[in-house]
Amino acid sequence: MPETPLPARRFAALLFDMDGTIISSLASAERTWSRWARAHGLDVATFLPTIHGVRSVETIRRLALPGIDPEAEAAAITRAEMEDVGDIVEIPGARTFLDSLPRERWAIVTSAPRALAERRLAAAGMPTPGLMIAAEDVTHGKPAPDCILLAAARLGIAALDCLMFEDAPAGIQAADAAGSPVVVVTATHQAPMRTAHARIPDFRRLRVDATPEGVRVALAGEAS
CATH class of the missing domain: 1.10.150 (DNA polymerase; domain 1)
Structure with a gap:
């Protein structure tokens, strides 16, 4: 699925689903x-x-x-x-992209239990975020917006100032309900998804422009 235009503004933080978004399990x-x-x-x-x-x-x-x-x-x-993590890998370009972000400007928001999330991230050789919201941190998981709202609250910012990277309909619905703009990562999709949100196949062409005012993401070659 081809890339589509990304939000042009800066965000206070970037939030990432885990499975299917930054790693493939x-x-x-x-x-x-x-x-x-x-x-x-x-x-x-x-x-x-x-x-x-x-x-x-x-x-x-x-x-x-x-x-x-x-x-x-x-x-x-x-x-x-x-016990089954032998073939878990990063979504192409995800580690380099995450490493380019200021640590205080990104978090993982996952439906996986924390222990499983940490195990899968380690298996894929991925960086550990400063903040992770996991399954046990909320009463209502995705598609409820609770996990995204909690992540924003712990970062001390509004959900609408967070850009959410997601792959699954439940996560997209959660972000929509929280008021967070969404980028859909299609790397593990087996069929096209009907969505009005921006789409990227993976992170290889994504670039970061981080300033004290926030983070802007763009595709390589795209005008700043």
């Missing part, structure tokens, strides 16, 4: 969830598209399976995912 997650789905008699092909971008406990809770404790099942899935 698609294969790992789908292996774990496929085993779980088969064990519970679910149609794997139909079920897998529903897991992305939301907290595991909410994915399980939505199913309303009889005799299932969503919290216990989600914890078991997290343990399995933490």
